[in-house]
Amino acid sequence: MACILLGVNAPGDLFYYTGRAGDLWVSSKGNEAFKYELLEGARRTAKRLNESTTVHGLRFIAMPAGV
Numbered sequence: 114m115a116c117i118l119l120g121v122n123a124p125g126d127l128f129y130y131t132g133r134a135g136d137l138w139v140s141s142k143g144n145e146a147f148k149y150e151l152l153e154g155a156r157r158t159a160k161r162l163n164e165s166t167t168v169h170g171l172r173f174i175a176m177p178a179g180v
Contacts, residue, residue, distance in 0.1 A: 115178040116155040117146040118162070120171035128171060130162070139171065148178050 118130035120139060128139040132147030140146070149155040155175035162173045 114152065116149045116152050116175050117143075117178045118149075118155055118159050118173045119146075119176055120162075120173045122170050122172075130158070130173060146178070149175070152177075 120128040120130060122128070126141070128141060129143050129146035131137055131140050131145050149158070152175060159173040159175045162169075162171070166172055
């Protein structure tokens, strides 16, 4: 099952992790989300990104793509 990372900021805006570098690492467009083949890989990345929430202001969860 393909999975993506969905991020949310304090005001409740949604973002998708794109896997790109720089300013393009998140997008408000779901079709730009990076797709993981395995849920475990998506969860590992979400955990790593959530360790830096105080820096970028987003909280991520792994979820099935297309939901």
